[in-house]
Amino acid sequence: MKKREIFQREYWTGDSKDGVILSGDGYHFFRMDENGDIYEAYELYESDDGDEVVTPMPELQNLNWFKDLGFDSFEILDRIQKSEFLRVKCFMENKN
Numbered sequence: 001m002k003k004r005e006i007f008q009r010e011y012w013t014g015d016s017k018d019g020v021i022l023s024g025d026g027y028h029f030f031r032m033d034e035n036g037d038i039y040e041a042y043e044l045y046e047s048d049d050g051d052e053v054v055t056p057m058p059e060l061q062n063l064n065w066f067k068d069l070g071f072d073s074f075e076i077l078d079r080i081q082k083s084e085f086l087r088v089k090c091f092m093e094n095k096n
Helices: 082-095
Strands: 004-014 024-033 038-046 050-055 078-080
Touching: 024 078, 024 082, 038 082, 050 082
Parallel strands: none
Antiparallel strands: 004 024, 004 078, 024 038, 038 050
């Protein structure tokens, strides 16, 4: 049986993955399935001057939200539309 793909967003505070933003705010975007298997992940944050910066997170690919990352629910994640995830993914791809 094919697993249903879902799209989730997690709010974070702290340092950005690329080290440009310290003690900032941003989001992690996930394409995953209902069992918690992560297929793609991106970090998005907005710089002080309003520019959005997106960084891929390949280290989360093929991990499981529950088994590998230790969460017991999707409670801290917001379910989002596929179009919102694709906007972030395309923004990152168009910057390269």
